[in-house]
Amino acid sequence: MYHIKLARDRRKKKRIKFVIFSGAIFSILLGVLLTFNDTSDESLPKNDHVFETEYHPLDSSHVNSTLSHSNNLNEDDMSSDNKDRIIQETDNKNTTLSYDDLDNKDDEVDQVDLGLSDNGQELPEEANKVLDELLDVADQALRIREQFSYTVVNGDSFSDVLQQSGLLKEVSDDLLKQYSELANIKPGQQFYWILDRDGNLEYLNWLVSLKEERIYERESEVKFKRLILEKETIWKKEILKGKINGSLSQSLSSLGLNSRQIAQLTKALQWQFNMRNLRKGDKFAISVNREYLDNKLTGQGNVEAIHIKTGGKNYYAVQANNGRYYNKQGETLGKTFSRYPLLRAARVSSPFNPRRRHPVTGRVRPHNGVDLSVSSGTPIIAPSDGTVEKVAYQANGAGRYVVLRHGREYQTVYMHLSRALVKAGQSVKKGQRIALSGNTGRSTGPHLHYEFRINGRPVNPLTVKLPGSSSQMGTKERKDFLVRAKEAEKSLKL
Ligand SMILES: [Zn+2]
CATH class of the missing domain: 3.10.450.350 (Nuclear Transport Factor 2; Chain: A,)
Incomplete structure (x- = not known):
């Protein structure tokens, strides 16, 4: 374990050095970009249009009727064929939300940007901060891919544990075949595991009790070796x-x-x-x-x-x-519904703002979600159990996007993805990887546009009282x- 750690630290340091170097170059480029920043993106004419719709094994009317009722959601498909119907339905409901506006949010300048767009002049002074943030993001990204920990709760099976890191059931099954004791996990026990760079399980540490610890280390493609540690300690x-x-x-x-x-x-x-x-x-x-x-x-x-x-x-x-952590009031910390659809919190590059005005035209263009600054390829995880309602693509809008439904009332939406890892109609578990973030559609830099909707209405994902947030x-x-x-x-x- 310690050897692994040291090797890892060394590797990490090397990578961090590389990131510092790229970060510096990046900052310089950013400065140049800011100088020429004419917000041209904001003034692009709207031309939303579904170029390609993928993964629709269910016909959409079926998805509509089985998954939702009050459903404006499927309508943000925004294909020109649909548009009239959308507007009509919107009017019928007497709601102030227009799904054109839903579109518009993707026209914004949300970007890689480090909150510098207003004061490009101060770049040299800000450069350090930029570098820090970049470093931090890189550092986190490395850790996200490598280390996971989990405390068993009632009803968990071993496959639930490994699924926290997106590992498929086959992986846990393989390990169970070799070490059947893993079928007997108990609430309060802790797991800590490491994936290699290809996402394969490399090392698993099971804290069975304060006196006993079991370690499973990959020996070959199909074999793990086990080490049992028992201690006479204080x-x-x-x-x-x-x-x-x-x-x-x-x-x-x-x-x-x-x-x-x-x-x-x-x-x-x-x-x-x-x-x-x-x-x-x-x-x-x-x-x-x-x-x-x-x-x-x-x-x-x-x-x-x-x-x-x-x-x-x-x-x-x-x-x-039960081994889990809560805040002082005994509320779960992101247990049933995570605050962010990421393995770690990310910086908000553009907040939720229903009354946002377009900086150039002055028109109200709501920003119905939050933009989370994540580098392309960051795994997006389902913040809660649900069903995939839609996977689609808009070249001039949301890019590749995914809509999840959680129960009757809730939906979450993910835009500008580089890749979807799920198909419409599929159920997903909390913590399961559903997509990789990207920079597709109308987007000025890699980020995730994340929306949280209650009964079809967008709410602020960062402040909404999350379902099941009580004890x-x-x-x-x-x-x-x-x-x-x-x-x-x-x-x-x-
Ligand atoms: Zn956005």
Whole structure:
């Protein structure tokens, strides 16, 4: 494990250096671009038009009737044949939403852009920031592809665990065939695993109990070797305090936390605030139960709670008896509906804005979603269980896009994709990869345009109260949790 880690770190450093270099070049190019930025994109005439519709195994009327009723959604197909019908239906419903406007949002200048478009002059001063952001994105992207952690909950099977990283059932089945013990996973147990660069499972660590850990390492295409670690050790509860220096991961690692613990914490916290906004010097405290062998840390441990203070606000993630983390109020942290359809939060390059005015024409052109700045090829994951309602393409609008339906009321929409990984009619599980982000259609740089609709109406994906955001714990469990949370708050004062 440590060898792997070191090799990885070295590889990562090399790649990060490369990214710094490309970042610098990129910043210079960006500066040049900004100088010539005439927002020409904004003034492009609207000419939306479905060039190609893929993956429609079900005929669309069938999809309509089985999947939705109030359905304006299928209409944002925007083919010219459909347009009259769309407008008519819209009028009939007396709604103020026009699906032409839905289109228009894709005309915006949302781009790679680092929020610099208004002050290109200050580029030299901003260059550092740009570089930082680029680095951070690259760093995250690397981690996204490689490491995953998961705490088992009731009803999980082993294939559910691996699916968190988009691995197919065949992979878990293969491993189960060799090690049937993996069929007996229990709530609260933790998994940590690594995929190689081709997305194959390379290493899996199963924390069976505080005394036992099992490691499965790929030996050949079809074989994994297993290592069982059992320990005679002492566990001590400690409070560690630190300040952010570098990324959160680096800061936690400098306190001696291992990759698994860091992965868990970042996963638990990521939906509460944007980690990218953490500043050097922000304080944090964690309560951790660590394992010692002959007075030396074994590297094993369990983080029970963390408190971070940033931007004048306090954030907590506290572990419940079930092994999962919740905020102080006992609300799940992105359990049933993730805030972002990504494995990690990303910077918002253009916010949701129903009253946005076009900077040139002055006309109201709602931005019905948020633009998340992600590099092309970033996996988009289903934020919740659902059904694929549509996969389509618009050369002059949304580009390649996907519409998911979650239950009767909710839909999520993903635009400018480079590739869809699902077909219309298919059901998807939360966390499943549905597409790769891109820069298709009318888009000025790689990003994901993400929409969240309730009964066909776009709402702000970043602020909407997510379905099922209340506690998933039973009454007794929740009561215990709130006591724990109180204690954590007390012991983690900053
Ligand atoms: Zn957008």
